[in-house]
Amino acid sequence: MERVKTAIVGASGYTGQELVRLLLMHPGIELVAATSRQEAGRSLGDVFPRFRGMPGSELAFIGPDPDAIAATGAKAAFLALPHGVAAEIARALLERGLKVIDLSADFRLRDPQVYAEFYGHEHPAPDLLGEAVYGLPEVRSNAIAAARLVASPGCYPTSILLPLIPLLKAGLIDPATIVANSMSGVSGAGRKADIPLLFCECNESVRAYGVPKHRHLSEIEQELSLAAGDKVTITFIPHLIPVNAGIATTTTAMLKPGVDAAAVGEALEKAYADADFVRLLGKGGCADTKHVTRTNFIDIGWEHDARTGRVLLMSAEDNLGKGAGSQALQSFNLLFGLEPMAGLQLV
Numbered sequence: 379m380e381r382v383k384t385a386i387v388g389a390s391g392y393t394g395q396e397l398v399r400l401l402l403m404h405p406g407i408e409l410v411a412a413t414s415r416q417e418a419g420r421s422l423g424d425v426f427p428r429f430r431g432m433p434g435s436e437l438a439f440i441g442p443d444p445d446a447i448a449a450t451g452a453k454a455a456f457l458a459l460p461h462g463v464a465a466e467i468a469r470a471l472l473e474r475g476l477k478v479i480d481l482s483a484d485f486r487l488r489d490p491q492v493y494a495e496f497y498g499h500e501h502p503a504p505d506l507l508g509e510a511v512y513g514l515p516e517v518r519s520n521a522i523a524a525a526r527l528v529a530s531p532g533c534y535p536t537s538i539l540l541p542l543i544p545l546l547k548a549g550l551i552d553p554a555t556i557v558a559n560s561m562s563g564v565s566g567a568g569r570k571a572d573i574p575l576l577f578c579e580c581n582e583s584v585r586a587y588g589v590p591k592h593r594h595l596s597e598i599e600q601e602l603s604l605a606a607g608d609k610v611t612i613t614f615i616p617h618l619i620p621v622n623a624g625i626a627t628t629t630t631a632m633l634k635p636g637v638d639a640a641a642v643g644e645a646l647e648k649a650y651a652d653a654d655f656v657r658l659l660g661k662g663g664c665a666d667t668k669h670v671t672r673t674n675f676i677d678i679g680w681e682h683d684a685r686t687g688r689v690l691l692m693s694a695e696d697n698l699g700k701g702a703g704s705q706a707l708q709s710f711n712l713l714f715g716l717e718p719m720a721g722l723q724l725v
């Protein structure tokens with residue numbers, strides 16, 4: 379079978395590097411371009427010694443020039459770029475006939491005004507928002523398969539949306555009572571020098587940040603509102619924890635009056651019975667990042683607090699995996715009609 383020629387734009391960052399790892403191992407993909415302004419001219423193996431000796435690791439980084447990327451024959455590109463930058467390159471690559479899977483926030487929101495509200499600047503390509511598909515494969519696999527432009531979800535949103543959407547669709551919880559507490563590893567902030575992210579600032583320390591209006595609320599509330607069929611507004615409290623990668627989220631909400639708690643487990647089972655990458659841990663299951671890092675799995679457990687009437691949803695994923703790179707690859711497999719598990723059998 380001919381492999382799909384594919385590019386990674388922004389391959390020197392954390393999600394880019396995870397994509398390099400995944401694509402070099404994928405049986406249906408030929409990595410033909412990897413971009414970085416700083417590393418242009420050096421090979422993947424030189425820049426990232428972990429890849430030395432792997433077939434494909436001799437590929438040299440090129441600059442992020444759309445013509446140069448298209449000239450490699452790439453049929454698709456993953457964009458692992460900062461938001462704002464991604465939209466511009468996405469447009470140029472779409473015009474050159476590539477399919478685009480964007481890991482940034484640029485195409486996740488339907489409403490450009492919401493983007494301006496949460497990102498502090500006008501949307502750079504509002505005309506493309508209509509065709510972008512929010513790439514949560516467990517929720518809209520058919521739309522992803524037919525897309526030209528996929529907006530891969532943020533890391534926190536994935537960990538919050540997958541447990542909640544089935545409960546909202548089944549009408550089991552009161553949306554006004556949803557509170558999501560998340561803890562993220564430091565790679566979630568990207569590969570940059572920033573004083574609050576230095577080892578001495580983060581190590582042996584945990585802190586909340588981004589309250590009360592973290593930018594991920596925009597896409598979380600967009601998707602929860604679609605599931606509930608009504609506007610949903612939630613409280614979201616992200617925390618930075620001293621691990622390289624991994625997100626653990628605990629979400630709570632009040633069960634609606636008269637709802638039997640067992641319905642929570644039933645709704646999750648029904649939604650994810652055929653989902654390759656959602657592992658349900660059942661009642662009392664406390665998901666642990668240790669078991670999901672470097673994989674495309676999200677583990678979800680739940681509990682009912684009979685004293686307060688709240689349901690507790692515990693989820694864990696890798697922010698660079700199911701929260702970014704491997705989830706984007708899951709969408710890629712759908713886009714190109716490949717085996718859903720291809721390149722993702724990671725444990």
Ligand SMILES: NC(=O)C1=CN([C@@H]2O[C@H](COP(=O)(O)OP(=O)(O)OC[C@H]3O[C@@H](n4cnc5c(N)ncnc54)[C@H](OP(=O)(O)O)[C@@H]3O)[C@@H](O)[C@H]2O)C=CC1
Pocket residue numbers: 387388389390391392393394413414415416417442457458459460461463481482483531532533565566567568569570697698701702
């Ligand atoms: N880290 C995470 O857990 C997650 C990140 N995301 C999103 O994915 C995207 C990438 O994130 P992450 O890998 O963490 O980011 P990094 O900061 O680690 O990497 C950014 C990449 O983009 C390149 N880049 C930066 N600025 C420009 C520019 N102006 N033009 C062209 N290339 C540029 C950098 O290379 P160079 O400077 O050499 O050009 C680098 O390869 C972001 O939008 C992020 O929000 C999504 C989900 C999770």
Ligand SMILES: CC(=O)N[C@@H](CCC(=O)OP(=O)(O)O)C(=O)O
Pocket residue numbers: 461481482483531532533534562563564565566567568588594616618
């Ligand atoms: C720990 C940390 O700093 N995390 C990042 C979220 C990473 C992510 O998913 O961001 P995108 O929406 O840009 O894809 C943050 O809070 O901004």
